Structures are given as C-alpha cells and as structure tokens.
Amino acid sequence: MSSLDGYQRFYSSCRDKPTVTGDLSDVHELAKEPLQGLKLASHAVLDTAQQRGRLKCSKCGGSRMFFCYTCCSLVGVNMQEIPVIKLPVKIDIIKHPNETDGKSTAVHAKILAPNDVTMYTYPCIPEFEKDKVVLVFPGPGAVSVQEMIQCLRDGSKNRSGDPFEKPCLKRMKGEAHAATNSAKDAQSGTPDEAQSSESRVYPLQRVVFIDSTWNQTNKISTDERLEGLLKVELKSRKTCFWRSQRGKPDTYLATIEAIYYFLKDFHQHCLGQEYTGEYDNLLFFYSYLHSLINRAKASAGKS
Numbered sequence: 001m002s003s004l005d006g007y008q009r010f011y012s013s014c015r016d017k018p019t020v021t022g023d024l025s026d027v028h029e030l031a032k033e034p035l036q037g038l039k040l041a042s043h044a045v046l047d048t049a050q051q052r053g054r055l056k057c058s059k060c061g062g063s064r065m066f067f068c069y070t071c072c073s074l075v076g077v078n079m080q081e082i083p084v085i086k087l088p089v090k091i092d093i094i095k096h097p098n099e100t101d102g103k104s105t106a107v108h109a110k111i112l113a114p115n116d117v118t119m120y121t122y123p124c125i126p127e128f129e130k131d132k133v134v135l136v137f138p139g140p141g142a143v144s145v146q147e148m149i150q151c152l153r154d155g156s157k158n159r160s161g162d163p164f165e166k167p168c169l170k171r172m173k174g175e176a177h178a179a180t181n182s183a184k185d186a187q188s189g190t191p192d193e194a195q196s197s198e199s200r201v202y203p204l205q206r207v208v209f210i211d212s213t214w215n216q217t218n219k220i221s222t223d224e225r226l227e228g229l230l231k232v233e234l235k236s237r238k239t240c241f242w243r244s245q246r247g248k249p250d251t252y253l254a255t256i257e258a259i260y261y262f263l264k265d266f267h268q269h270c271l272g273q274e275y276t277g278e279y280d281n282l283l284f285f286y287s288y289l290h291s292l293i294n295r296a297k298a299s300a301g302k303s
C-alpha cells in the first residue's frame with residue numbers, strides 16, 4: 001500500500017468530483033466510463049513496477065515510479081516494454097516553470113511519442129510561424145479542430161489585419177457539407193492516400209499546448225509570441241482528470257487528454273480517416289493511474 005501514498009492526494013480530490021449532468025448522450029457516456037474501450041498496450045509492466053515501488057531516477061536521483069517527470073525518462077521500466085506512438089503532426093508543449101512537475105501529464109506525451117513531442121519551459125519558447133502553427137486554448141475566437149485547417153488557409157491568403165476574425169468561420173459553415181463528402185471519399189480509399197492526407201492538412205505544421213494550472217495559463221497564452229496564433233478549442237470533451245480543478249468546468253482537460261482528443265478529431269476531421277485507436281496509447285500511463293486511484297477508492301470504501 002505504501003507505493004500508493006503518492007496518489008492519496010488524487011484520491012481525496014476524487015471525492016469532490018462534480019456529478020455529471022451532461023446533456024449530450026455521447027459526452028455522458030464518456031464521462032461515466034471515460035477510459036473504457038481504449039486500445040491499449042498491456043499494463044502488466046506497470047503492475048510489476050508498481051508492486052516493486054518507487055526507484056531512484058538514474059539521472060537526478062529523485063524517487064520515482066514508472067518515469068521521472070523532471071528528466072522525462074523511464075524509471076524501472078524499459079523503452080521496449082512501453083508503446084511508442086507516431087503522431088500525424090508535431091506537438092509542442094509549453095510548461096509553466098512553477099507547475100509542480102509531478103502533477104503534470106505532459107511528460108506522458110513526451111515519453112510515449114518522443115519523436116513528435118517537444119517540451120519547452122516558459123518563457124523559453126521558439127518563434128512560431130503564425131500561419132503554420134495553432135494553439136489549443138479555449139476562449140473567444142477559438143475555432144474547432146474541424147474549422148482549423150480552413151482558417152489557417154484563409155489566414156495565410158489574407159495576411160493584412162486580423163486573419164482569423166470572421167470570414168473563415170462563415171466559409172466553414174457553407175463548406176461543412178462538402179468537407180463531409182470529401183471525408184467519405186477519402187475513406188473509400190484513394191491510391192495516393194498518404195499524399196492527399198498531407199495536402200489536406202497543409203499548411204498546419206505544429207500544434208502548441210500549454211501545460212499549467214488554468215490560473216497560470218492566461219499569462220502564457222497572452223505572450224506576444226503566442227497571441228497571434230489561431231486558437232483551437234476542444235468543446236465537447238469532459239475531463240476524467242482525477243484532480244478536478246476547483247471552480248473550473250469539467251470540460252477543462254488534463255494536458256494528455258487534450259492532446260489525445262485533439263489528435264482523435266484531427267484524424268477524423270482533418271485527415272478524413274476513420275479513427276481506430278491510433279493514439280489511444282497516449283493514455284497508457286494516464287488510464288493506469290486512473291484505475292489505480294479507482295481501486296484505492298473502492299478498497300477504502302469497503303473498510
């Protein structure tokens with residue numbers, strides 16, 4: 001039981017989780033059993049590591065289980081034992097320096113998709129190319145994943161003024177039907193599908209996520225290097241994050257959830273392909289930790 005000590009704080013906040021009253025039936029389902037039905041690699045390796053307990057990280061000496069959130073490396077688990085995921089687009093994660101590393105789920109993405117994920121600690125961030133990069137961040141002016149590509153294209157055509165104001169949204173509504181049809185065409189399988197997938201998502205090159213508590217996030221998102229980026233919002237997803245963020249609606253996602261749901265939408269709406277679990281393993285650690293907490297909760301309920 002001692003190895004579960006670190007998760008006690010998660011468990012206690014689980015009790016405060018708001019009751020789900022979703023009106024959309026799929027959202028309701030998702031919230032009830034959010035991590036069911038995922039296509040995941042075997043968790044046996046994590047079971048073994050969990051029974052063994054915490055080990056010292058060979059790089060920083062910190063006491064860790066599964067991975068070191070400071071060094072972004074595995075601890076007590078080998079690379080060959082965990083899934084590695086290839087992502088369809090590059091992902092940059094910007095961490096707030098004050099964010100307690102142990103709480104962050106961003107490191108899950110870096111460990112599970114090491115070739116496609118880059119982490120930055122604010123304020124050390126690169127200059128992003130405004131017409132090729134989007135920021136996943138909710139708020140006024142944010143568009144859906146479905147609308148994103150068209151907005152980027154319109155933005156790069158019309159560089160004067162604020163490129164992302166309104167026209168792309170108006171156009172999107174008219175084109176929604178056409179887009180659905182082309183997605184169907186793509187599913188029926190064209191010979192040069194890979195090539196057409198690439199041109200379908202052009203000019204998008206990178207997707208930026210901010211990893212910090214929601215109170216600190218505003219400061220980062222209004223940084224002038226990010227301010228001009230097209231903002232993309234994941235509107236209908238409910239979090240199953242065990243540390244519910246007090247006072248925030250439960251559509252506010254943990255970073256790994258946000259990345260996962262973004263990619264799922266991207267696969268379906270931008271690549272026009274049927275989703276068959278391609279990125280489910282991004283939730284490899286997350287779903288395991290989630291089930292550990294539920295087990296702890298259940299056994300505490302019995303005693």
Ligand SMILES: [Zn+2]
Nearest residue numbers: 057060068071
């Ligand atoms: Zn370390």
